[in-house]
Amino acid sequence: MRLILHHWDTDGICSAAMLFNKDCKNMTPKIGNYYLEEDEIEKIKEEKFDEIYVVDLALNESSLKEIAEISKVKVFDHHVSKKVNGVEYVNPILEGKDEEDYPSASWVVGEFLNEKDNLLSFLGAVGDWEERIKITRFYEKLQDFMKKANITFEEMHEMIYLIDSNYKIGDKKEVERAVSMLSEAEDVAEFILNNEKWRRNRETIEKEIEKILNTEGKKIGNILIKEMDCRYNIISTVARRLWNKKDYVIVVNHGYFENECQVYVRGNNVLHLIQKALEHGYVAGGKKNVMGAIVPREECEEFINEILEEIK
Numbered sequence: 001m002r003l004i005l006h007h008w009d010t011d012g013i014c015s016a017a018m019l020f021n022k023d024c025k026n027m028t029p030k031i032g033n034y035y036l037e038e039d040e041i042e043k044i045k046e047e048k049f050d051e052i053y054v055v056d057l058a059l060n061e062s063s064l065k066e067i068a069e070i071s072k073v074k075v076f077d078h079h080v081s082k083k084v085n086g087v088e089y090v091n092p093i094l095e096g097k098d099e100e101d102y103p104s105a106s107w108v109v110g111e112f113l114n115e116k117d118n119l120l121s122f123l124g125a126v127g128d129w130e131e132r133i134k135i136t137r138f139y140e141k142l143q144d145f146m147k148k149a150n151i152t153f154e155e156m157h158e159m160i161y162l163i164d165s166n167y168k169i170g171d172k173k174e175v176e177r178a179v180s181m182l183s184e185a186e187d188v189a190e191f192i193l194n195n196e197k198w199r200r201n202r203e204t205i206e207k208e209i210e211k212i213l214n215t216e217g218k219k220i221g222n223i224l225i226k227e228m229d230c231r232y233n234i235i236s237t238v239a240r241r242l243w244n245k246k247d248y249v250i251v252v253n254h255g256y257f258e259n260e261c262q263v264y265v266r267g268n269n270v271l272h273l274i275q276k277a278l279e280h281g282y283v284a285g286g287k288k289n290v291m292g293a294i295v296p297r298e299e300c301e302e303f304i305n306e307i308l309e310e311i312k
């Protein structure tokens with residue numbers, strides 16, 4: 001039996017669905033965690049898997065080391081990460097390939113399985129890049145596919161929103177179920193677009209986001225600060241919608257974790273902020289335009305002040 005450990009977003013779910021068969025089980029970490037908790041490791045130990053695939057998941061080094069001691073581990077990914085000894089990697093980015101040629105884990109998996117011409121493989125890429133995929137050289141491939149499959153970009157986008165509604169609403173079980181369902185669906189597009197449960201999720205989330213966008217934020221110079229108290233994992237969506245693509249926006253959610261705050265910053269270059277968060281020992285990550293960090297409640301205010309000092 002093989003375990004597929006995957007990210008909870010569209011790319012993670014689609015990549016896992018492509019790799020899934022009847023000899024697999026799949027699992028996502030607790031949503032929001034980029035590591036495995038003690039009981040999750042125990043569970044993996046008990047099941048005595050022959051092999052573990054880690055898919056589109058930037059798992060922290062110590063979790064990866066722990067599961068590598070339990071079983072053979074193969075990582076399918078497109079994130080930059082530090083290699084762990086004894087783990088096998090299918091990650092062209094680590095071999096120096098360009099992210100425009102490997103925009104998602106699903107595309108990496110598609111190449112591995114020789115199934116690139118697959119809706120799931122493209123969905124992962126659109127999920128990770130959204131509109132920005134249009135300014136990459138990958139877009140030509142996507143356009144060819146959409147034309148052949150008779151699917152519009154808006155429909156692709158809609159599918160992503162529906163798949164992602166599961167993690168945003170915090171339904172880990174449904175995230176996990178989605179993998180086998182997508183892998184077994186006869187018409188994947190139809191299955192996603194007509195999924196009643198996912199559509200209801202989407203409405204709930206959309207209402208919540210609207211509510212947050214309509215509350216007043218705080219402005220310090222050009223920096224917008226928005227605080228929220230929401231039990232859904234929608235902070236990245238809120239931050240993206242608030243960002244005007246030139247100034248900084250800081251979003252803090254007090255309501256998702258019990259003892260920590262989620263902190264998101266969007267700006268033209270926030271790499272130095274990721275570095276800062278990591279120096280504090282926080283679970284943090286991101287890309288050039290976005291930083292996400294999980295900050296202990298009592299350190300949150302101070303960390304925000306530190307960010308402000310850094311960027312204003």
Ligand SMILES: [Mn+2]
Pocket residue numbers: 011012056078104105128
């Ligand atoms: Mn991804």
